[in-house]
Amino acid sequence: MALDIEAAKRAAAIEAVRNHFPDSPRFVGIGSGTTIVYVVQAIQELGRDLSRVGFVPTGYQSKQLILNAGLLPIEFDALPDNVMIDIAFDGADEVDEELNCIKGGGACLYQEKLVAMRAKEFVCVADHRKLQSRLLTKWPTIPIEVEPKASRQVMARLRVLGSRSPTGAGPFIREGALSKTGPVKTDQDFFIIDAPFPQPLLTGQDIAEGKVRNSHEGIWEVEELARTIKDINGVLGVGIFCGPTGPEAQVAGVIGGQRPIACYFGMADGSVQVRKAPVKRHSIVAQYPRIEPAI
Structure with missing residues (x-):
């Protein structure tokens, strides 16, 4: 029996949070869109003490989501200097085979990229409709x-x-x-x-x-x-959202990964498909030509 879209989003969110939420994070990025509602719910359902965790929103909508969940919002520009966000969760409008993403359907793309590029790791959560072989296949x-x-x-x-x-x-x-x-x-x-x-x-x-x-x-x-x-x-x-992932950027000695390390897709049959980012060596060398990445 086909799973409805909202159930698919929730299944993907639960799996992504279970696999990637750190044991003791200091800062967590929370993106925008309908799928992220389920990410926040999944974080609460972990049963952890979240009182010392700052949740960094990508816009007004995600800040309200954080507040309504009783969590502590931290504005991006209030982050301490030289401190990275431990993990960022966000959705996407379309994702290709290399985990390049189109984002911005909710008009929060600039702040979404700020948060993604400040995170050690960015994890994308979506439903099966967003998974395509190339960008601009379904999303126009x-x-x-x-x-x-x-x-x-x-x-x-x-x-x-x-x-x-x-x-x-x-x-x-x-x-x-x-x-x-x-x-x-x-x-x-x-x-x-x-x-x-x-x-x-x-x-x-x-x-x-x-x-x-x-x-x-x-x-x-x-x-x-x-x-x-x-x-x-x-x-x-x-x-x-393309180029190096957060870990690839750190290997290259810079801050600035914007491609997710993994995408979790809730499928129509109730399963969750996980796609991990392939190494884009050509991308790192092109962007940071003086640094040889150790990968």
Whole structure:
């Protein structure tokens, strides 16, 4: 019998927390989205003393979730200098075979990336609909957080990069549920642009196997596209989480892993499928060329 989506999310959350919640964490990152409700419940069900644990939210919604659970919220900018978050749990809109993620459907992508990149380990929790072989397979757009005054300029640049759908429509500013509510505003008071691209994004392995990217036609490799969009003036954050994992970044001597070490997917049959991040040696060398990773 097929499991309903909410039960699938809960099953994945329970398994992820059981396998990754540290014995005595100091700080725990809590992401955004419907799946994270079950993560917080699973943490409470561990029966641990959580009174000394600071929970770092990725936005207003996750802070309210932490408060409603009777846990202690710690704002990101209140973290002590040079202290890492022990573990971060978050969801995703789509995940590929290398555990690159698209995030930002809930408009919290910038703060989600801040927390992920401050964590020793980032664990993704999702249901089976989010598991795809390549990004932009089912999820149609890349969320991008932009300064409002730069939004038209950013959209023009995205079109040059190939952000066009088969109907000819290009990137668009996300609006609220009611047309008169206007553009969605993030916690930073920025706009969200949703940028469609016509092809699933290539992975690093695709490039290693000789597949050819063509930026003029919108065919991009994941990390290259993320860097190119981030370089556009006016862009605060890009909803592609890729590159090194937290442990890989630490091996390279830097803080800055944003790819999850593992993803837990609640499946339709009631099982939980675990995908662990493959080592992306080419990614680490490209990002930190002067440091030879010991992997």
